[in-house]
Amino acid sequence: MSLIHCRPPVSLHHHHCCRRHRLPFRLPSAAKRLVPFISMSTSSQETTLEEKQELLTQVLKYHNQTKHSFTNYARGPHGLDWANQPNPFRRYISAPLLHLVHPSSDDHTTPRYSSLFNSLPSPKPISKITISQLFYNSLALSAWKTTGFSTWSLRVNPSSGNLHPTEAYIISPPIDSLCDDPFVAHYAPKEHALEFRARIPAGFFEECFPEGSFLIGLSSIFWREAWKYGERAFRYCNHDVGHAVAAVSMAAAGLGWDVRVLDGLGYEELEKLMGLEIFPEFSIPSRPVRGRMPGIEFEHPDCVLLVFPKNSGDIKVDYEKMRLALSEFSNLQWKGKPNMLSKEHICWDIIYRTAEAVKKPSTRTNELVSVPFRSSGMISESSYKGFNLSEVVRKRRSAVDMDGFTVMSRETFYQILLHCLPSGRGESGQKQGRQLALPFRSLPWDCEVHAVLFVHRVVGVPNGLYFWVRNESHFNELRRAMRAEFKWVKPDGCPNDLPLYELARGDCRELSKRLSCHQEIASDGCFSLGMVARLEPTLQERGAWMYPRLFWETGVLGQVLYLEAHAIGVSATGIGCFFDDPVHEILGLRGLKYQSLYHFTIGGPVVDKRIMSLPAYPGPSIDA
Numbered sequence: 001m002s003l004i005h006c007r008p009p010v011s012l013h014h015h016h017c018c019r020r021h022r023l024p025f026r027l028p029s030a031a032k033r034l035v036p037f038i039s040m041s042t043s044s045q046e047t048t049l050e051e052k053q054e055l056l057t058q059v060l061k062y063h064n065q066t067k068h069s070f071t072n073y074a075r076g077p078h079g080l081d082w083a084n085q086p087n088p089f090r091r092y093i094s095a096p097l098l099h100l101v102h103p104s105s106d107d108h109t110t111p112r113y114s115s116l117f118n119s120l121p122s123p124k125p126i127s128k129i130t131i132s133q134l135f136y137n138s139l140a141l142s143a144w145k146t147t148g149f150s151t152w153s154l155r156v157n158p159s160s161g162n163l164h165p166t167e168a169y170i171i172s173p174p175i176d177s178l179c180d181d182p183f184v185a186h187y188a189p190k191e192h193a194l195e196f197r198a199r200i201p202a203g204f205f206e207e208c209f210p211e212g213s214f215l216i217g218l219s220s221i222f223w224r225e226a227w228k229y230g231e232r233a234f235r236y237c238n239h240d241v242g243h244a245v246a247a248v249s250m251a252a253a254g255l256g257w258d259v260r261v262l263d264g265l266g267y268e269e270l271e272k273l274m275g276l277e278i279f280p281e282f283s284i285p286s287r288p289v290r291g292r293m294p295g296i297e298f299e300h301p302d303c304v305l306l307v308f309p310k311n312s313g314d315i316k317v318d319y320e321k322m323r324l325a326l327s328e329f330s331n332l333q334w335k336g337k338p339n340m341l342s343k344e345h346i347c348w349d350i351i352y353r354t355a356e357a358v359k360k361p362s363t364r365t366n367e368l369v370s371v372p373f374r375s376s377g378m379i380s381e382s383s384y385k386g387f388n389l390s391e392v393v394r395k396r397r398s399a400v401d402m403d404g405f406t407v408m409s410r411e412t413f414y415q416i417l418l419h420c421l422p423s424g425r426g427e428s429g430q431k432q433g434r435q436l437a438l439p440f441r442s443l444p445w446d447c448e449v450h451a452v453l454f455v456h457r458v459v460g461v462p463n464g465l466y467f468w469v470r471n472e473s474h475f476n477e478l479r480r481a482m483r484a485e486f487k488w489v490k491p492d493g494c495p496n497d498l499p500l501y502e503l504a505r506g507d508c509r510e511l512s513k514r515l516s517c518h519q520e521i522a523s524d525g526c527f528s529l530g531m532v533a534r535l536e537p538t539l540q541e542r543g544a545w546m547y548p549r550l551f552w553e554t555g556v557l558g559q560v561l562y563l564e565a566h567a568i569g570v571s572a573t574g575i576g577c578f579f580d581d582p583v584h585e586i587l588g589l590r591g592l593k594y595q596s597l598y599h600f601t602i603g604g605p606v607v608d609k610r611i612m613s614l615p616a617y618p619g620p621s622i623d624a
């Protein structure tokens with residue numbers, strides 16, 4: 001079934017401005033609080049219950065409105081406007097370009113992939129070479145593909161539709177042969193280079209962070225994804241953020257560096273840190289609108305990651321000090337003018353309204369960011385092909401088709417799931433929940449994402465429906481919320497510390513394909529899954545700003561699934577297109593307490609021989 005034909009007609013012609021997304025000028029923060037919508041992003045104490053409810057209502061409205069159903073796909077364009085396909089490469093025109101080093105294509109200096117889940121190597125010092133390796137193994141290009149008629153690039157981090165809405169920044173102390181001062185730079189993947197944006201005050205790092213650490217900021221350009229996917233794009237952008245967080249965490253692990261999202265910061269502080277205040281205001285129309293809207297190409301700051309040497313002792317981040325230092329950043333000399341990505345745009349207004357509602361306030365004064373490292377379970381070392389980190393991350397590829405016959409052994413299946421547990425090895429009866437294992441430990445909240453598995457071709461595990469409880473404190477609640485007839489028994493041979501349960505036996509191939517927008521990749525692999533997040537209670541308890549974070553969490557899990565698949569010699573594919581409520585219906589889930597957010601499939605790939613691969617660097621000189 002074509003997605004495009006199923007989409008209902010949508011008016012794109014009426015443009016009514018209803019709300020300022022950005023103010024035309026910068027108000028001092030006290031004054032900003034007087035502006036109704038913006039006040040919600042200043043301080044949690046000042047957000048009233050009513051305002052919180054309003055934000056939550058907006059987010060849940062978005063969530064419901066962007067569900068795909070058997071009869072209706074979420075609103076999107078009626079076809080692809082190729083003339084306005086967004087440029088996948090943001091550049092800051094006239095910003096000085098600092099070229100990074102290109103490690104050899106199979107960088108054998110990186111540790112064995114599977115060893116990282118046991119322990120990280122000794123930390124390397126920050127240098128031009130190590131920073132180059134970090135980007136090369138996380139966010140760089142990994143190949144160019146061509147059919148003869150068209151040519152496009154692929155990256156180490158995956159992205160829905162290969163549209164890559166995620167941009168990255170480094171905020172760093174001085175680095176020999178790169179920059180003599182502390183600086184902020186934007187990462188340009190096509191060039192594998194840093195675009196120098198600003199010199200930052202000396203003392204920023206010494207005052208706020210431990211020696212040997214630096215920051216990576218991530219932002220999203222919603223337009224890139226919305227160009228193809230319309231209203232559902234906000235979800236995909238946030239999956240991509242999660243993939244990028246995990247990609248950076250894994251590449252950092254290879255250098256002996258730990259990573260943690262600094263989530264005490266608020267939206268406005270992130271905006272300052274990455275120099276994103278330079279984008280012109282964008283007014284949100286009251287309905288979808290087509291036209292020339294350069295403002296829609298702004299970058300929405302998502303998060304900042306602290307990258308620090310492992311075993312640095314107790315690291316406490318003083319957010320108050322950081323906030324004070326960041327208040328100076330608006331006055332820095334920011335270099336470079338963002339390039340235009342498309343001539344014309346479509347504004348799917350609900351995306352921008354929702355992005356407003358999830359702007360995080362600054363919530364903390366300080367935080368202990370160094371959490372104990374927990375290694376992941378290992379029951380089948382021989383499942384891994386012995387690849388080093390660089391080989392796994394740079395050769396990872398989404399399968400476009402699955403072969404429908406490759407089978408997986410039970411040990412390999414359980415092994416993959418063990419590497420995807422948030423708390424790692426279940427020592428002395430400790431339950432799954434806290435995120436302590438690589439790379440989940442980069443997320444500073446307890447696990448909220450479980451999964452329903454559709455097992456198709458795993459030798460020794462009967463075909464059927466399984467549930468994987470990744471936070472065991474939700475077990476009783478999940479069991480109560482799902483169909484009473486489900487069995488909830490551990491399958492044969494399942495390791496004690498793997499909370500996997502058989503729900504029902506049967507052939508689920510047709511079902512999983514139908515649920516995943518009729519995509520055969522969901523039925524032709526060894527198994528597929530739907531990630532089920534504890535949604536409404538999390539948003540009620542923490543705030544509407546947790547909404548994108550739940551998608552990040554699914555993206556982190558998805559990234560490990562991709563890497564595990566490659567490391568054992570098969571492939572995976574993220575599946576953003578699925579029918580939301582029919583998945584809930586299968587499980588018997590009602591309401592918004594638990595929602596399926598992201599699907600995945602793992603199995604033997606079919607390689608399309610018509611597509612030729614070219615090396616990532618130097619690529620052909622086109623913006624593809």
Ligand SMILES: Cc1cc2nc3c(=O)[nH]c(=O)nc-3n(C[C@H](O)[C@H](O)[C@H](O)COP(=O)(O)O)c2cc1C
Nearest residue numbers: 154155158159160161162239397398574575576577
């Ligand atoms: C959030 C997300 C959703 C995706 N959804 C689908 C999907 O529904 N169907 C599909 O065939 N591929 C899907 N993909 C795979 C992408 O198309 C793929 O990542 C992209 O083309 C880049 O290729 P690569 O993963 O080989 O780098 C998805 C990927 C991501 C990250």
